[in-house]
Amino acid sequence: MLVQQDHYKKSYYETPFHSRTSELNILNEWQRWKDYTVATNYFRTDLEYFAVRNTTxxxxxxxxxxxxxxxxxxxxxxNRFFTRDMNKISIGRVGYVVWCDEQGQVLDDGTVFHIRENEYWLLCVERQLDNLAISAIGFDVEIEEITDDVACLEFRAQPLAVF
Known part of the structure; x- marks a missing residue:
């Protein structure tokens, strides 16, 4: 669990990667994001941007x-909640998803991980427990927030060309 029993003594949390990102954060620029402190930039924003777009x-x-x-x-x-065919996301895979309200307006987007049979993890920006719980009426499912139990790193890279 990422949140300790004495969590009330701090107004923010450090991610499990904080000690490493601290070493790399030459600018010492930090921001608060959902009760966590994360690096804003490490060296130069333009170089970081092009690194993500052109390398990794x-x-x-x-x-x-x-x-x-x-x-x-x-x-x-x-399959009912998200707008994409979730049957196409096999176990161990992840897919981009969108969900809408009753009028078809997009509420949010995120990624869904198909962890194992009958288990999915949704990763998104805003809490969706209310939307999920209301939509789950009539389904035999359990919905639990696991934000503070699971660390997350995203790797962005350009696909390798196949010859």
Missing amino acids: GVIDYTPMIKQKITGPDSAEFV
């Missing part, structure tokens, strides 16, 4: 909201 970048996404969806009806539920 690593981003600490630990503060992003994570919800776990489990239960016998989880596959049926995620």
Whole structure:
């Protein structure tokens, strides 16, 4: 668990990667993101931007909201909640998703990890427990926020050309 029992003594948390990012953060620029402190820039924003676009970048996404969806009806539920065919995301894979309200307006987007049979993890910017719980009525699923239990690194890279 990322949140310690004495969490109330601090107004922010450090991600599990904080000690390493601190060493690399030459500018010493930090921001608060969902109760975590994360690096804003490390050296030069323009170089970091082009590194992500042209080579590889690593981003600490630990503060992003994570919800776990489990239960016998989880596959049926995620297929109803998200706008994409979740049957195409096999176990061990991740896919980009969008979800809408009853009028078809996009509420948010994120990524869904198909962890194992009847288990999915949603990674998104805003908490979705209310939307998920209301939409889960009639489905045999459990929805749990796991944000403080799961660290997250994103690797961004250009695809390698195949010859």
